[in-house]
Amino acid sequence: MSETEPQKKGWFARFRSRGTPAVETPKPAEPEVEKTEPVEPAVAAEPETRAVPPQNELASEPVQTAPQPETAPVEAVAEKEPEVEKPEVEKKGWLSRLRDGLAKSTKRVTESITGLFTKKKLDQETLNELEDALIQADLGVTVAARLVEKLGKERFGKEVTDEEVRAAFADDIAEILQPVAVPLAIDAVRKPHVVLVIGVNGSGKTTTIAKLANLYRGEGRSVMLAAGDTFRAAAVEQLKVWGDRAGVPVVSKPTGADAAGLAYEALERARAEKTDVLLIDTAGRLHNKTNLMEELAKIVRVIRKLDPEAPHSCLLVLDATTGQNAHAQVETFKTMSPVDALVVTKLDGSAKGGVLVALAEKFKLPVVAIGVGEGIDDLRPFEARAFARGLMGLPA
Ligand SMILES: Nc1nc2c(ncn2[C@@H]2O[C@H](COP(=O)(O)OP(=O)(O)OP(=O)(O)O)[C@@H](O)[C@H]2O)c(=O)[nH]1
Ligand SMILES: [Mg+2]
Known part of the structure; x- marks a missing residue:
């Protein structure tokens, strides 16, 4: 057995602690949707390609800027991030x-x-x-x-x-x-444990929700998704496709509907059905940042009418390739949402993984999971020692 083997198994086994064996499972064939994102039928209208996340605007500007006109391009700031590579055809471990x-x-x-x-x-x-x-x-x-x-x-x-x-x-x-390095603890007493997922556009919210849904389903929990990104055309469809793939119901309304109202209805339904986990997706961008922050605050206010303690977890999803901008994102989202944990995505393709250390030191927010690929299984627990040694080029 190699030097890294026990660490590898321990790491994986802990993440998959309930239900699945502590060995690396073969990767299922990538569904077409993950590769080509056909769930984005509005691609003609929205030139953004998902595989190349847009540069977020929250990072470089304060939230309280003057509102932009309603006609401001919604998904237009698509400065390409060169570090995220296309998934390889042959999937490695x-x-x-x-x-x-x-x-x-x-x-x-x-x-x-x-x-x-x-x-x-x-x-x-x-x-x-x-x-x-x-x-x-x-x-x-x-x-x-x-x-x-x-x-x-x-x-x-x-x-x-x-x-x-x-x-x-x-x-x-x-x-x-x-x-x-603390995993997300789902409170089994709550039906549902409400997880609000927030972050700038392209950071990986929807994909992370799919991965979490898949994980919890694998643990034998019932899961429901709320398509709270009612702003971006095709966002609802994208979540529905992921929901199908993970085998979980998706509560949705047409694009343009009130996101807080949708979240409220989803929580009502999840309660009625005694669902274990409700994952609420949110928009990464609205007409302007103020709108976005107000919408998030409204979602929280509205779901608290049903459950004063909801959301029980509020995950801020950060794209590792944005590097130091992640600090500004944490600061900004903390002002409007009860952020209590982080998920850092795209660590499979970032040269800026070191930012995680700076974030840990500064904010001390739990990093409940890390994203290491675009597939539904590509979510891992954050393991401090393995990460630190990996960063310094040492065996785990
Ligand atoms: N390589 C890699 N790509 C990822 C990871 N997580 C998400 N992505 C990709 O990043 C892109 C954006 O992901 P989404 O989940 O749509 O991001 P989002 O935050 O929901 O974006 P909006 O809906 O626009 O706010 C997609 O192409 C995903 O496949 C990851 O861990 N690794
Ligand atoms: Mg999304």
């Missing part, structure tokens, strides 16, 4: 895919660290350069300073190799990540 994806982040970090070790003794210049390398790798100024300070205290003037430095950093990073 999820762990190796995460490694491959994370390898882009790893490469950035490890190459710069390794490049610094031409000198043998750890001096101040090298420490400064290490700090820069960590900042460049999206770990953030605070984490970089903390890691380098600790290294300096322990090893200043001593002979060190780059492997030793990476191992020391990996340990410290794992320590930062450990408290946030």
Whole structure:
């Protein structure tokens, strides 16, 4: 057995703790919909392609900007993100895919660290350069300073190799990540446990909902989806296709309907049917940011009329490829929604995975799962040590 095998099984087994065996299951044939997204019949009207997420606007601007005219293009800011690659035809195991994806982040970090070790003794210049390398790798100024300070205290003037430095950093990073590596706890007493899923457009909300639905179904729970993105044409259809695929009902209304009203009705129905989990999808973009935030706040207000404690979980979905912009997204969404956990997607194709460390240090919000691909099975628990070691190019 390889060195990584026990870790791999433990990781997977914990995620699949109920119902499925702790071995890697073969990936089912990709359904056509995942590859070509035919659920987007409005593609002609909406030039956005899902595989290339649009640059979000929340990241760079404050929420309270002057409202844009109603005619503002809704899905127009489609600056292409080059880092998300098309899914490979031949699917690899999820762990190796995460490694491959994370390898882009790893490469950035490890190459710069390794490049610094031409000198043998750890001096101040090298420490400064290490700090820069960590900042460049999206770990953030605070984490970089903390890691380098600790290294300096322990090893200043001593002979060190780059492997030793990476191992020391990996340990410290794992320590930062450990408290946030917490799976989403579904309260079985609640019927339903309401999960509100929010995030900027293209971050992976709808896909994550499908993955969660599939996961909970696999655990033997009943699941219902609410198609709360009533704004984007084809969003309802997209969720319905995922719902069919996961074998769960989808409560929906035509595009343009009131999202809060839809969420209310879905909760009523989920209660009547004693459903275990209700996952509410939301729009990633409305006419402007203020509208979006108001809509989210309204959804929360309205469902609380039925259940004052709902939503029981509010997941903010962040696209790892957006790097430092993720900070602004957390800040923004926190002002309008009871964000209590994160899902970080697209770690299979991002060179900016280090941002997760900065987010953990800054916000201390649980990272309940990570997205490592576009398929329905490509959701994994966030495992602190494996992630930290992976980032530093070390075996798990
Ligand atoms: N590689 C990769 N792609 C992902 C992942 N999660 C989502 N995607 C892709 O990202 C694109 C956007 O995903 P959606 O789930 O539609 O995003 P959304 O947040 O619902 O977007 P809006 O409905 O516009 O707000 C799709 O092409 C997905 O297949 C992931 O973990 N890895
Ligand atoms: Mg969506």
